[in-house]
Amino acid sequence: MYKNVREEALQLLIRIEKEGAYSHILLQHALQDNSISGKDAPLLTELVNGTIKRKNTLDFYIAPFVKKGTDSLSFWVLELLRLTVYQIVFLDRIPERAAVHEAVQIAKKKGHKGISGLVNGVLRSMLRDGFPDIGSENTSTARDVLETSHPEWLLTEWTTAYGRERALDMAHANLESPVLTIRVNRVKINREELKQQLSEEGCRVEDGNISPDALLVQEGNVFQTEAFKEGLFTVQDESSMLAAALLGPEPGMSVLDTCAAPGGKTTYAAEQMNDGGRVRAHDLHEKKIRLITEQAERLGLSSIQAFALDARNLQQQYDQESFDRVLVDAPCSGLGVIRKKPELKWRPQEGLERFPGIQLAILEEAAAVTAPGGRLVYSTCTVRTEENEQVVEAFLEKNPGFVIDEQAARNLPEPAEKDLKENSMLTILPQDYQSDGFFMAALRKIESS
Numbered sequence: 001m002y003k004n005v006r007e008e009a010l011q012l013l014i015r016i017e018k019e020g021a022y023s024h025i026l027l028q029h030a031l032q033d034n035s036i037s038g039k040d041a042p043l044l045t046e047l048v049n050g051t052i053k054r055k056n057t058l059d060f061y062i063a064p065f066v067k068k069g070t071d072s073l074s075f076w077v078l079e080l081l082r083l084t085v086y087q088i089v090f091l092d093r094i095p096e097r098a099a100v101h102e103a104v105q106i107a108k109k110k111g112h113k114g115i116s117g118l119v120n121g122v123l124r125s126m127l128r129d130g131f132p133d134i135g136s137e138n139t140s141t142a143r144d145v146l147e148t149s150h151p152e153w154l155l156t157e158w159t160t161a162y163g164r165e166r167a168l169d170m171a172h173a174n175l176e177s178p179v180l181t182i183r184v185n186r187v188k189i190n191r192e193e194l195k196q197q198l199s200e201e202g203c204r205v206e207d208g209n210i211s212p213d214a215l216l217v218q219e220g221n222v223f224q225t226e227a228f229k230e231g232l233f234t235v236q237d238e239s240s241m242l243a244a245a246l247l248g249p250e251p252g253m254s255v256l257d258t259c260a261a262p263g264g265k266t267t268y269a270a271e272q273m274n275d276g277g278r279v280r281a282h283d284l285h286e287k288k289i290r291l292i293t294e295q296a297e298r299l300g301l302s303s304i305q306a307f308a309l310d311a312r313n314l315q316q317q318y319d320q321e322s323f324d325r326v327l328v329d330a331p332c333s334g335l336g337v338i339r340k341k342p343e344l345k346w347r348p349q350e351g352l353e354r355f356p357g358i359q360l361a362i363l364e365e366a367a368a369v370t371a372p373g374g375r376l377v378y379s380t381c382t383v384r385t386e387e388n389e390q391v392v393e394a395f396l397e398k399n400p401g402f403v404i405d406e407q408a409a410r411n412l413p414e415p416a417e418k419d420l421k422e423n424s425m426l427t428i429l430p431q432d433y434q435s436d437g438f439f440m441a442a443l444r445k446i447e448s449s
Contacts, residue, residue, distance in 0.1 A: 005040040006083065006102050007109075009047040013079045016052065016343050023048055023343055051086045052342040053175055057149045058082040061089065061131045065122045077115060080106060084123060089131065096127055148172055153349050154335070161385050166429065170383070170437070173430040174338040174345070180217040181208060181435070183236040183264070185299050187271050191215065194232055201225040209433040210413050211241040213268075231299040236264035239336070239428045239438035243329060243379040244268040246442050248411040251276040253324040258311040258366055261288030263295045265329055270301040280323075282309040312358075314365040321371045328366045330359040332380040332387050336437025339430055352384070359391045367399055372447040375405050379440040388439035389425055401446050408442030
């Protein structure tokens with residue numbers, strides 16, 4: 001017996017809001033345990049992600065119809081109203097009255113008669129009287145906040161860094177549904193051959209937007225194919241691929257990935273080396289290390305060894321200057337991946353100030369184990385200058401033995417190569433290649449005379 005898709009969506013939304021759980025992980029578990037019918041799986045994903053993405057806009061629509069204010073509502077009742085209003089406003093294939101009826105039935109089941117009456121009254125009043133007009137807001141900032149469904153502090157920060165037009169483009173891009181991106185395992189197969197095999201197995205894929213090893217999945221479940229079982233590809237966003245490509249590892253080299261889970265960049269480094277050399281990968285938690293190991297095994301990569309280690313303690317594990325290539329894909333605020341993890345934009349701004357200190361500490365350790373003439377790549381999946389350019393600049397100021405590695409840009413495809421050459425560091429915004437927002441910089445350790 002399958003679960004009711006809207007009831008399940010409500011339960012996941014409650015957990016994400018109250019427990020700080022990640023939407024993509026909860027959705028993955030919900031879909032893997034087969035409690036939702038196959039035909040309802042896309043709807044579950046749409047309801048959960050869409051309701052989170054549009055949270056402040058939904059609250060704007062709901063507020064005038066709750067006499068005592070939304071703060072007076074039980075937590076789950078407000079979440080149910082958001083879920084239902086999302087369907088009415090943003091989904092055109094669900095009849096309005098059907099959405100209202102379903103919400104009332106859930107309210108009856110989960111609460112008491114008074115609550116179901118309130119839910120019914122609020123929703124029917126909205127349908128009768130119409131929704132508030134965002135255009136009536138007094139300031140352009142207030143309108144931007146509601147039209148893009150982003151918090152004001154975040155839009156302000158992005159506008160300061162990138163200008164209003166690019167900030168709004170980024171916010172709108174974050175509202176789009178992400179396309180599943182896979183990376184060809186170049187050790188086993190080339191891109192055209194993989195496209196053909198996946199086509200024969202009922203999947204439609206297209207070339208990526210920038211990476212020569214990327215494919216975008218348009219139709220079909222690639223995880224049920226023989227190609228997946230045979231390790232011919234893995235999931236990785238194109239921006240993440242570029243960070244690993246920038247590293248430029250070559251066969252026979254010694255490579256370190258300091259913050260590696262779930263292993264996309266680690267395995268890509270090994271593939272670029274044709275699995276010939278030494279790749280060491282670390283993350284804080286043993287559970288995450290298993291993800292790296294399992295992925296390496298499925299892809300048939302034997303050059304990788306992974307174990308748990310705090311990247312701020314690299315010198316306790318390794319001799320100084322022992323790696324030709326070192327990657328620091330640092331812990332960060334994650335504000336470049338809002339399209340995939342929409343709840344991140346609603347987390348409080350307070351607390352973000354802790355990241356630069358952690359990032360700089362890891363860079364310092366990584367620098368110590370980088371060999372003379374070796375390359376150290378710093379990357380994040382955020383678009384905050386405080387965690388990106390400012391961290392690299394602070395590091396270079398403290399470490400005159402490192403310089404920007406101008407040779408590394410040639411490892412990137414156009415136009416990323418051109419952008420990096422012009423700016424010394426590369427920031428990818430979500431709208432640039434329809435991929436994650438990302439930052440990367442390549443540094444070289446000067447060889448002593």
